[in-house]
Amino acid sequence: MSDKFISRAVIKRLPRYYRYLGELMENNIERISSKELSERMKVTASQIRQDFNNFGGFGQQGYGYNVEYLYTEIGKILGLTKTHNVIIVGAGNVGRALANYADFGKRGFVFTALFDIDISLKGTKVGDCPVFHVDDMESYVKENDVEIAALTLPKNNAPEIAAKLVSWGVDAIWNFAPVDLNLPDDVLVENVHLAESLMRLSYRIKEKD
Amino acid sequence: MSDKFISRAVIKRLPRYYRYLGELMENNIERISSKELSERMKVTASQIRQDFNNFGGFGQQGYGYNVEYLYTEIGKILGLTKTHNVIIVGAGNVGRALANYADFGKRGFVFTALFDIDISLKGTKVGDCPVFHVDDMESYVKENDVEIAALTLPKNNAPEIAAKLVSWGVDAIWNFAPVDLNLPDDVLVENVHLAESLMRLSYRIKEKD
Numbered sequence: 511m512s513d514k515f516i517s518r519a520v521i522k523r524l525p526r527y528y529r530y531l532g533e534l535m536e537n538n539i540e541r542i543s544s545k546e547l548s549e550r551m552k553v554t555a556s557q558i559r560q561d562f563n564n565f566g567g568f569g570q571q572g573y574g575y576n577v578e579y580l581y582t583e584i585g586k587i588l589g590l591t592k593t594h595n596v597i598i599v600g601a602g603n604v605g606r607a608l609a610n611y612a613d614f615g616k617r618g619f620v621f622t623a624l625f626d627i628d629i630s631l632k633g634t635k636v637g638d639c640p641v642f643h644v645d646d647m648e649s650y651v652k653e654n655d656v657e658i659a660a661l662t663l664p665k666n667n668a669p670e671i672a673a674k675l676v677s678w679g680v681d682a683i684w685n686f687a688p689v690d691l692n693l694p695d696d697v698l699v700e701n702v703h704l705a706e707s708l709m710r711l712s713y714r715i716k717e718k719d
Numbered sequence: 720m721s722d723k724f725i726s727r728a729v730i731k732r733l734p735r736y737y738r739y740l741g742e743l744m745e746n747n748i749e750r751i752s753s754k755e756l757s758e759r760m761k762v763t764a765s766q767i768r769q770d771f772n773n774f775g776g777f778g779q780q781g782y783g784y785n786v787e788y789l790y791t792e793i794g795k796i797l798g799l800t801k802t803h804n805v806i807i808v809g810a811g812n813v814g815r816a817l818a819n820y821a822d823f824g825k826r827g828f829v830f831t832a833l834f835d836i837d838i839s840l841k842g843t844k845v846g847d848c849p850v851f852h853v854d855d856m857e858s859y860v861k862e863n864d865v866e867i868a869a870l871t872l873p874k875n876n877a878p879e880i881a882a883k884l885v886s887w888g889v890d891a892i893w894n895f896a897p898v899d900l901n902l903p904d905d906v907l908v909e910n911v912h913l914a915e916s917l918m919r920l921s922y923r924i925k926e927k928d
Contacts (some may be wrong), residue, residue, distance in 0.1 A: 521919060524918070525914070525915035529915070603816030606812050613914060614917060619921070682923070684917060702911070704817075706734035707909050711891050711893055711909040713733065713798055714907045714909075
C-alpha cells in the first residue's frame with residue numbers, strides 16, 4: 511500500500527476513525543455500518559467508504575464493518591503495531607504533561623527519557639519517565655533507538671536542538687515550540703502550535719459577532 | 720470584510736503570517752517583499768499575494784510591505800485587538816501549562832480562572848491565574864464575561880461540561896480532551912487532539928521506512 515498515493519486529508523481523518531473505533535470497542539459494539547459510523551462521526555457515509563477504499567475497503571458486507579478488524583487494520587496503516595521510542599526535550603509543564611499521559615503508551619508510543627537544562631531535575635522521574643541533563647542527550651540518542659523527539663522547550667533554542675537531534679539519528683520531530691524548525695525536507699515534523707489554534711478561534715469569534 | 724467568504728485554508732495560514740511578522744518586528748525589520756517573506760515561510764510569493772488580496776492586499780508597493788502595518792492589520796483580522804477572557808477547566812499538567820504560558824497574554828488572551836474538582840487546589844494560583852472549585856464554575860461564568868473555555872480534563876467528563884459551559888454563556892471551546900464534543904453547530908470549537916497528531920507522525924514514519 512505504501513506505493514500508492516494517499517491524500518493528506520485522508521491521513522488526517524484516519525486517527526479520528528481509529529479513536530472512534532476504539533470507543534466502539536470499549537462499548538462492546540462488534541459491527542457498524544458506514545451509515546451509523548457516519549452519523550456518529552458527522553462525516554458522510556460516502557466519504558467514509560471513499561476513505562476506506564484507499565486501503566481496499568475493509569470488506570464491508572451488507573451488515574456492516576467488523577469493528578475490531580477495522581480498528582486493527584487502521585492501526586496497522588498508522589504504524590501503531592510497533593513500539594515507537596519517544597524522548598521529550600524540556601521538562602516544563604507541556605513536557606511533563608506528555609510524560610504523564612498514559613494513553614500514548616497504549617498506542618505504542620513509549621516515552622523513554624526526558625531531558626532538561628536544569629541540573630537539579632537530573633535523576634528524578636516524571637511518571638515512569640527518567641529525567642536526564644541535556645548534556646547527556648547526544649550519547650543517549652546515539653546509543654538508543656530514538657524515533658521521535660518531542661520539543662517542549664523555548665522557541666529560541668528549538669531550531670538548533672532539532673537540527674542536532676536529527677544529525678544524531680532522530681527520525682521525526684514533534685514540535686511544540688512556537689517556531690518553524692527549517693529542517694531538511696526528508697525530516698518528518700509535526701507541529702503543535704497552540705497559539706495559532708487559539709488565534710483561529712479568536713478569528714471565528716470575531717466573524718460570528 | 721466579514722461579509723466576504725474567506726477559505727479555511729487562508730484562515731489557517733493567517734496566524735502563521737502573524738507569528739512571522741512578529742519575529743520580523745523583534746528583529747527590527749521594517750519592510751519585507753512578498754518574495755523575501757515567501758522564502759522565509761516556504762510558501763510561494765504568489766500564494767502570499769493571493770492570501771493578502773482577500774483582505775485588500777495590504778498595499779505592497781515596489782519596495783515591499785510595511786511589517787508593522789501588516790502585523791497590525793492581520794492582528795485586527797484575527798480579532799487580537801480586543802481582550803478575550805479564557806477560563807481553564809482542569810488543573811492537570813496541560814491546564815497548568817496553559818495558565819503559565821505568558822505568550823498568550825501578549826496576544827490578548829487572559830486566563831482569568833482555572834477550575835478543578837480537587838478541593839485542595841481551591842484558593843491557590845497557577846501563574847497569575849486563581850484556582851476555583853468546579854462547583855463555583857456556573858456562577859463564575861454567569862457573572863463574568865467568559866468568551867473561551869479551555870477543556871483540559873478527562874475525556875469522559877468533557878462533553879457534559881462543554882454543554883453546560885455553553886448553556887451558561889461561553890462562546891467558544893478550546894478542546895484538549897481526546898473526544899468530539901457534539902455541540903450545536905453555532906458553538907465554536909477548536910480541537911487540539913495530541914494523540915491524533917502523534918499518530919499522523921507515526922504514519923509518516925511507517926511510509927518512509
